[in-house]
Amino acid sequence: MRNIKNIIFDLGGVIINLDINKSIQEFNKISTIPFQDIYTQANQTQLFNDFDKGLISPINFFENLKQLIRFNGDDYLLYEAWNAMLLDFPEHRFDTLIEAKQNYKTFLLSNTNETHIEIFEKDLRRTHGIQNFEDYFDKLYYSCRIGMRKPDKEIFEFVLKENNLKPEETVFVDDSIQHVKGAGEAGLNAYLLEKNMEVKTLLNKLNLL
Numbered sequence: 001m002r003n004i005k006n007i008i009f010d011l012g013g014v015i016i017n018l019d020i021n022k023s024i025q026e027f028n029k030i031s032t033i034p035f036q037d038i039y040t041q042a043n044q045t046q047l048f049n050d051f052d053k054g055l056i057s058p059i060n061f062f063e064n065l066k067q068l069i070r071f072n073g074d075d076y077l078l079y080e081a082w083n084a085m086l087l088d089f090p091e092h093r094f095d096t097l098i099e100a101k102q103n104y105k106t107f108l109l110s111n112t113n114e115t116h117i118e119i120f121e122k123d124l125r126r127t128h129g130i131q132n133f134e135d136y137f138d139k140l141y142y143s144c145r146i147g148m149r150k151p152d153k154e155i156f157e158f159v160l161k162e163n164n165l166k167p168e169e170t171v172f173v174d175d176s177i178q179h180v181k182g183a184g185e186a187g188l189n190a191y192l193l194e195k196n197m198e199v200k201t202l203l204n205k206l207n208l209l
Contacts, residue, residue, distance in 0.1 A: 004189070004208060006170040007100055008159065009137075010150075011110035013175030014199050015097070016120060017087035026081035031069035038068065041176060051113045054144035058115045083119050089128060096200040097136040099209055108133055109159060109172075111143045111150050111179075139163065150174070151182025160186070171208065173199060 012018035020041045027035035038045045047068060051061045062078050065071075071078065100106050124130040133140055141159055148155035160167055167187030174180050175193045183190035193202055203209040 003169055004104065004171055006105045006107070006163075006165050007203075007208065008107045008109050008170060008172045008183075008188070009097075009100075009199070010172075010174035010176070010179065010193075011108055011112065011120075012085075014173055014193055015093055015108075016089050018085055018175075019087055020085045022087075023081055023083075023085040026084045027069065030071055030073060030077055030081065032071070033069055035069065042178060049149065052111050052143045052149045053147050054114070055147070058113070061113070061115075079115070082115060086116060086119055086123075089120075089124065091128070093199065094128070094130075094136065096198075096203070096209070099200075100203065101136065101138070103209070105163070105165070106137045107139050107141060107159060107163070108137045109141045109150070109155070113144045117142060117144070150176075150179040153182055153186050156183050156186035156188060160188075171206065173202060 009015060020039075024035045024039065027039075039048055045068075047061070047064050050056050051058075056064070062075060062082075065078060065082075066075075097106065121132050124132065141155075143149040143155070146155070146158065148158060150156075156172070159165070160170065168189070170188050172180070172183040172188045172190045173193055174183070174190070175195070177192055180190040180192045191202060191206065193199055200209060
């Protein structure tokens with residue numbers, strides 16, 4: 001691809017391995033309603049949107065979640081089920097991020113929440129000796145810290161404007177089709193990372209690496 005100067009990466013399913021079904025399965029063991037009725041990769045109820053946007057605290061989120069699924073057990077079971085979707089960081093993906101940053105301005109744009117940030121940053125430190133992602137990107141954008149979330153057009157426009165990026169010079173990579181569509185509506189060159197495809201493979205196909 002010609003004239004590309006910037007790459008915006010999603011986190012879950014692109015950098016960190018993610019399996020949302022694991023959380024759904026764990027919640028279905030303790031929930032009185034089918035958890036997939038209120039939370040999937042493609043859709044979720046307002047409670048999860050609010051948590052993603054940082055509009056409610058982790059304490060309020062889990063209290064509301066208990067009521068939503070009518071759960072009366074130990075809180076740690078809710079916490080464990082919610083975090084079950086977070087898997088590992090394959091080492092070679094850090095090499096891909098380093099290579100990308102040497103050639104482009106790079107950004108991380110993730111729909112996430114403070115509970116998940118705490119868990120994956122702890123894993124980064126423990127498993128890889130990495131404090132956080134700041135050395136791997138020009139800037140990090142976590143939905144819960146900027147009050148916006150994908151696939152809303154405003155979050156893409158916010159990142160573009162804050163960094164003086166031109167959408168036609170910017171590639172966006174995500175594993176959720178609705179987020180890719182949202183980025184496309186904002187004028188970015190948006191690409192879906194297919195299941196089981198490595199992000200480096202996609203960037204190679206696009207002649208970016």
